[in-house]
Amino acid sequence: MFEYVSDVSMLSQHIIKNFTKNKNVAIDGTLGNGYDTDFLSENFNKVYSFDIQKIAVDNYKKRNNNKVELINDSHSKLEKYIKENVDAIMYNLGFLPGGDKSITTMVESTIKSIESGLELLNSGGIVSIAIYVGHDEGKKEEMAIMKYVKNLDKKLYGVMLHEVLNRSESAPKLLIIEKK
Numbered sequence: 001m002f003e004y005v006s007d008v009s010m011l012s013q014h015i016i017k018n019f020t021k022n023k024n025v026a027i028d029g030t031l032g033n034g035y036d037t038d039f040l041s042e043n044f045n046k047v048y049s050f051d052i053q054k055i056a057v058d059n060y061k062k063r064n065n066n067k068v069e070l071i072n073d074s075h076s077k078l079e080k081y082i083k084e085n086v087d088a089i090m091y092n093l094g095f096l097p098g099g100d101k102s103i104t105t106m107v108e109s110t111i112k113s114i115e116s117g118l119e120l121l122n123s124g125g126i127v128s129i130a131i132y133v134g135h136d137e138g139k140k141e142e143m144a145i146m147k148y149v150k151n152l153d154k155k156l157y158g159v160m161l162h163e164v165l166n167r168s169e170s171a172p173k174l175l176i177i178e179k180k
């Protein structure tokens with residue numbers, strides 16, 4: 001078992017926990033089974049969690065977590081639901097493990113969400129994006145996200161990619177965007 005080169009979810013949580021300047025408001029862009037939402041609610045005062053699948057939202061509702069506002073809609077509509085600035089945003093792209101693989105995050109809505117998220121992000125805030133390149137839509141997302149982040153203003157944003165180089169080429173990648 002590796003300590004650092006472990007799974008991208010653990011790594012993204014570690015980075016958010018240790019490097020986000022303030023811990024007031026966070027967004028989970030992809031609620032799924034709720035692991036990242038649980039993590040965010042343990043570390044931030046308020047969490048907005050999005051999922052287009054009602055089942056994901058209904059399952060999380062049972063946890064009665066009063067720090068979490070659940071939104072059964074696309075993360076592409078962040079600005080419709082969130083009227084305050086945020087300190088961290090997590091995306092765990094792709095499909096719900098154990099769920100319907102045909103319901104997956106899609107290039108256009110993902111890019112729109114990242115774009116709106118960066119507008120809401122406070123100085124010192126971090127966006128983490130776990131990208132799963134082992135399926136077709138994931139590969140498209142990777143290409144579009146890389147193109148998008150490479151053009152972000154370097155005076156305002158630091159962008160770093162974590163990629164495993166000695167395993168399968170389809171191993172997930174972790175992208176971190178930090179706002180100065």
Ligand SMILES: C[S@@+](CC[C@H](N)C(=O)[O-])C[C@H]1O[C@@H](n2cnc3c(N)ncnc32)[C@H](O)[C@@H]1O
Nearest residue numbers: 030032033034035036051052074075092096105
């Ligand atoms: C890889 S799973 C997320 C795993 C989750 N972070 C966890 O801790 O279990 C991806 C989730 O994104 C959701 N999703 C797909 N497109 C979405 C969109 N446009 N807006 C919000 N959620 C979306 C899927 O329904 C799925 O539940």
